[in-house]
Amino acid sequence: MCQLLGMNCNVPTDIVFSFTGFATRGGRTDEHKDGWGIAFFEGAGVRLFVDHESAVASPVAELIKSYPIKSKNVIAHIRKATQGQVALENCHPFIRELWGRYWVFAHNGDLKGFSPALDGAFRPVGTTDSEHAFCYLLQQLRRRFGDTPPTLDALRQEIDQLTREIASFGVFNMMLSDGTALFAHCSTRLHYIVRQHPFTQAKLSDEDLSVDFSEVTTPNDRVAVIVTEPLTTNETWHSFESGELKLFVEGAPVASTSTT
Amino acid sequence: MCQLLGMNCNVPTDIVFSFTGFATRGGRTDEHKDGWGIAFFEGAGVRLFVDHESAVASPVAELIKSYPIKSKNVIAHIRKATQGQVALENCHPFIRELWGRYWVFAHNGDLKGFSPALDGAFRPVGTTDSEHAFCYLLQQLRRRFGDTPPTLDALRQEIDQLTREIASFGVFNMMLSDGTALFAHCSTRLHYIVRQHPFTQAKLSDEDLSVDFSEVTTPNDRVAVIVTEPLTTNETWHSFESGELKLFVEGAPVASTSTT
Numbered sequence: 001m002c003q004l005l006g007m008n009c010n011v012p013t014d015i016v017f018s019f020t021g022f023a024t025r026g027g028r029t030d031e032h033k034d035g036w037g038i039a040f041f042e043g044a045g046v047r048l049f050v051d052h053e054s055a056v057a058s059p060v061a062e063l064i065k066s067y068p069i070k071s072k073n074v075i076a077h078i079r080k081a082t083q084g085q086v087a088l089e090n091c092h093p094f095i096r097e098l099w100g101r102y103w104v105f106a107h108n109g110d111l112k113g114f115s116p117a118l119d120g121a122f123r124p125v126g127t128t129d130s131e132h133a134f135c136y137l138l139q140q141l142r143r144r145f146g147d148t149p150p151t152l153d154a155l156r157q158e159i160d161q162l163t164r165e166i167a168s169f170g171v172f173n174m175m176l177s178d179g180t181a182l183f184a185h186c187s188t189r190l191h192y193i194v195r196q197h198p199f200t201q202a203k204l205s206d207e208d209l210s211v212d213f214s215e216v217t218t219p220n221d222r223v224a225v226i227v228t229e230p231l232t233t234n235e236t237w238h239s240f241e242s243g244e245l246k247l248f249v250e251g252a253p254v255a256s257t258s259t260t
Numbered sequence: 261m262c263q264l265l266g267m268n269c270n271v272p273t274d275i276v277f278s279f280t281g282f283a284t285r286g287g288r289t290d291e292h293k294d295g296w297g298i299a300f301f302e303g304a305g306v307r308l309f310v311d312h313e314s315a316v317a318s319p320v321a322e323l324i325k326s327y328p329i330k331s332k333n334v335i336a337h338i339r340k341a342t343q344g345q346v347a348l349e350n351c352h353p354f355i356r357e358l359w360g361r362y363w364v365f366a367h368n369g370d371l372k373g374f375s376p377a378l379d380g381a382f383r384p385v386g387t388t389d390s391e392h393a394f395c396y397l398l399q400q401l402r403r404r405f406g407d408t409p410p411t412l413d414a415l416r417q418e419i420d421q422l423t424r425e426i427a428s429f430g431v432f433n434m435m436l437s438d439g440t441a442l443f444a445h446c447s448t449r450l451h452y453i454v455r456q457h458p459f460t461q462a463k464l465s466d467e468d469l470s471v472d473f474s475e476v477t478t479p480n481d482r483v484a485v486i487v488t489e490p491l492t493t494n495e496t497w498h499s500f501e502s503g504e505l506k507l508f509v510e511g512a513p514v515a516s517t518s519t520t
Contacts (some may be wrong), residue, residue: 042312042347043348045310045348045351046349047309047348049309049334050305051307052302066319067319067320079497087302087304089303089304089306097356097382097383113424117497120402123359124360124473125361174268240273
């Protein structure tokens with residue numbers, strides 16, 4: 001299995017603190033050493049860093065920990081290979097373009113016998129079940145909505161249906177973002193926290209590192225962090241329910257307006 | 261205008277020496293300070309680094325200069341904005357997936373009144389003429405060959421036609437790679453060199469730096485470097501002809517078998 005880390009904020013925020021704890025699980029405090037990756041949206045653009053070295057040994061991960069890239073939507077992944085060999089093309093997050101926007105996707109889990117037909121619009125480059133699922137997701141969104149992006153609510157309902165369908169083949173914890181919103185689906189394990197005023201101190205569980213967020217934020221800032229296992233020891237993290245899809249916009253989960 | 265750097269090799273090779281000279285033109289020895297980017301193929305995967313800071317000021321460029329990533333196909337770009345604001349989504353190289361492979365593209369030049377209809381399969385995320393041209397190129401390749409990738413020779417003929425068509429709208433120096441081959445088209449300025457046994461010393465023109473390639477290579481290595489302006493002072497670089505498309509495979513230009 002792998003681990004996922006996502007961040008969705010209302011102002012561009014750096015993820016150095018959370019990534020530092022998370023990356024430690026990529027070979028030191030946990031066994032996810034078969035590559036890692038992180039994608040930062042900056043406006044419509046994306047910086048994508050992937051590496052088939054373990055996150056604890058990677059010079060690129062060192063850069064991320066020391067260079068505060070500010071972003072409103074981030075998705076990161078550390079990999080323990082289950083399907084697909086250890087190779088760069090199998091490292092998450094994956095990226096594709098749909099509707100003139102980049103879409104970024106990462107998956108934790110294992111799908112069994114999942115090989116729906118792909119019509120050629122989006123095809124996997126590597127050999128993971130994860131990239132196949134991502135290509136299928138985008139293909140179905142494009143089939144459903146054509147060349148015009150739908151409203152966020154319609155998109156959420158469709159992604160909710162698609163994640164249920166894919167999750168019927170196995171474990172499908174996933175994160176998906178187009179740079180304006182972040183979707184997170186939980187099959188088995190996913191947690192989140194919303195940090196907002198009044199900000200307090202947070203202490204990492206995987207490293208001897210604390211940060212006082214009140215010193216680095218303004219009262220209007222709001223940051224949602226979504227992760228497989230809670231990153232800090234002194235904050236209250238919320239568990240996702242199994243089968244739940246959450247939509248994060250501007251640093252907070254958005255209540256569903258649909259009845260599904 | 262911008263500058264381009266490409267490398268195509270028969271064994272994975274690092275580009276630290278050439279990139280060091282090239283990056284110096286991104287704000288120090290030349291004026292290309294509106295962002296930069298570099299893409300490395302590793303097998304079927306790609307590492308893509310883009311930054312809207314100048315290459316001389318970028319911490320990511322420092323990493324590239326100190327971390328020898330080995331690749332058989334590399335495309336790099338330093339940008340002086342002509343069309344499209346200075347923003348991450350306008351930094352080259354651009355990346356898309358076609359036929360289950362990543363395609364990487366960078367452009368130096370300026371196209372006037374170039375806005376062919378795009379059918380939705382590939383759409384620009386940013387606002388450059390360059391990304392529009394890349395999307396058009398891939399769209400036309402997919403229309404021409406459908407879901408099955410053609411032979412390299414058929415691909416070359418089609419890309420030759422497409423680059424002539426696009427170049428009729430202005431200056432279109434470009435590099436394109438799918439990780440197996442590198443296509444380079446010259447409108448105005450492009451140079452290349454093939455380094456092979458017996459390797460000698462090379463001295464950068466933009467930095468006080470030399471390397472003796474005979475110390476870091478084996479007799480079977482072959483490396484083609486393609487660049488807007490020659491990078492070294494003591495080697496013989498070949499000029500492209502205007503309107504010429506060259507195909508590089510395994511570190512050398514491949515003679516055209518067509519009569520066009």
